[in-house]
Amino acid sequence: MQNKLPNDTYAPSDDTFFFADCIANETGYSALEIGTGSGYLGKILQEKFSLVVGTDINYTALKSQDYKIQNSVCCKDADAVTTEFDLVICNLPYLPSETVQDVTTDGGPEGLVIPLEIISSAAPHVRPGGKLLFLTSSLANYQTLIEKTKFMGFSVMIIAKKPLFFEELIIIQATKLSF
Ligand SMILES: C[S@@+](CC[C@H](N)C(=O)[O-])C[C@H]1O[C@@H](n2cnc3c(N)ncnc32)[C@H](O)[C@@H]1O
Numbered sequence: 001m002q003n004k005l006p007n008d009t010y011a012p013s014d015d016t017f018f019f020a021d022c023i024a025n026e027t028g029y030s031a032l033e034i035g036t037g038s039g040y041l042g043k044i045l046q047e048k049f050s051l052v053v054g055t056d057i058n059y060t061a062l063k064s065q066d067y068k069i070q071n072s073v074c075c076k077d078a079d080a081v082t083t084e085f086d087l088v089i090c091n092l093p094y095l096p097s098e099t100v101q102d103v104t105t106d107g108g109p110e111g112l113v114i115p116l117e118i119i120s121s122a123a124p125h126v127r128p129g130g131k132l133l134f135l136t137s138s139l140a141n142y143q144t145l146i147e148k149t150k151f152m153g154f155s156v157m158i159i160a161k162k163p164l165f166f167e168e169l170i171i172i173q174a175t176k177l178s179f
Pocket of ligand 1 (some may be wrong): 038
């Protein structure tokens with residue numbers, strides 16, 4: 001996870017491209033991307049979904065998006081969202097860090113605190129039977145992330161892994177159970 005632009009936008013990187021491959025065949029009516037940054041992944045979603053919303057905590061990133069998506073909102077997590085989506089995705093800031101100095105990469109202690117906050121916020125916005133896809137890494141405590149996501153009412157599995165030099169990227173699929 002490197003490649004920062006001077007304005008703190010996260011430039012599409014290995015993790016972005018890996019995630020892009022994973023969402024290439026996703027289809028449906030509505031999709032939400034939390035932490036859309038440059039808009040690279042949101043733009044791909046727009047080819048397959050009628051309604052795409054992207055959120056990001058960083059206003060500068062949204063304002064200077066290289067890949068403009070139709071509906072961007074500057075907010076934390078999914079805080080400004082009031083509806084349910086067929087698909088929710090997030091390329092998480094997952095790096096373990098004592099504090100969050102860099103919102104594009106820092107996940108807090110164990111690379112878990114910010115990801116859990118984002119997933120908890122996303123969970124009510126996935127329709128029953130819908131999917132939440134998120135990218136994390138072997139550097140983070142992803143096992144706990146999986147367990148906690150299950151407790152939020154999802155069936156969870158790892159759908160893809162990609163080894164890099166010092167870590168393994170991991171994409172997790174959580175399908176919302178219908179009760
Ligand atoms: C790893 S970057 C991914 C950017 C882009 N989606 C991509 O795949 O290249 C994480 C993004 O999440 C945003 N972000 C971090 N914490 C957030 C939060 N709590 N709520 C919304 N966005 C957040 C960052 O500003 C950054 O744009």
